[in-house]
Amino acid sequence: MWDDVGSGELEVLSPPQCLELLGSVTVGRLGFTQGALPVIWPTDFLLHGEQVVIGTGRGGEWTAATAGSLSVVAFQADRLDERGRALWSVLVVGQARLMLACPALSGWADAKGRCIVIDIVKIQGRRFAHCH
Structure with missing residues (x-):
């Protein structure tokens, strides 16, 4: 993915920048x-x-992400331009756990209120300055 952005410049993002983009x-x-x-x-x-x-109201596949005492997962999000090329990408590595109730997120999580929570251990990202 990083090689097909034309002559763009690659910017390595700081953790606070990554969090800001991830939240967008x-x-x-x-x-x-x-x-x-x-x-x-x-x-x-x-x-x-x-x-x-x-x-998550999903069953076995999603609960597999939180099985075991050390459920390390990866999570990635990005934003693409109108041609489908990445403008930025953020990768998170962390420990996942299933919560049977997410009261702070009750308006968003599924009707049962269950959710997977990933505690971020590592976050990194890249942004492309000039995509051609």
């Missing part, structure tokens, strides 16, 4: 392992402080 979009991709195989699913989300929150 509502769709990303959750990556985790299920049965020792990688799984990546698109999903809507909210940024709540330094946590990524994904409302």
